[in-house]
Amino acid sequence: MKTFKLLVFGALLLPASVAGLRVASAHSFPEQETPSAGERLSAPPSEVTIKFDAPIEKLFAKLEVLDPDGKPETTGPPQVDPTALTLSVKVAALKPGDYTVKWGVVCIDSHHTEGSYVFTVAGGG
Secondary structure, three states: OHHHHHHHHHHHHHHHHHHHHHHHOOOOOEEEEEOOOOOEEOOOOOEEEEEEOOOEOHHHOEEEEEOOOOOEOEOOOOEEOOOOOEEEEEEOOOOOEEEEEEEEEEEOOOOEEEEEEEEEEOOOO
16 A cells, blocks of 8 residues: 555656656747848837846846948847846947947856847848
């Protein structure tokens, strides 16, 4: 009978521990980007924003926008909103061309993720 109780307890404990492992290994990944990857804009944005699917640590958040020559086009440090889900940065008046957005964040569970994407500001008429 004692063995049966241990088996039942173990069977109940295993799903809970596996679920806990999934939560503990969470990462923050972009859920929405503005402008979005591959987007072609008729007018330049004044800001680039990325919303993440899990909270990020403000202290370690990085976001930069690089011009076609690799020079930074940001006009200040990146900002994390009060929900810790949105990272944004103001940008200079962007000329026509392809711009690379590079980001790096640390999720509140300490896992680091990073990435980049490109958007285009179209030329005038």
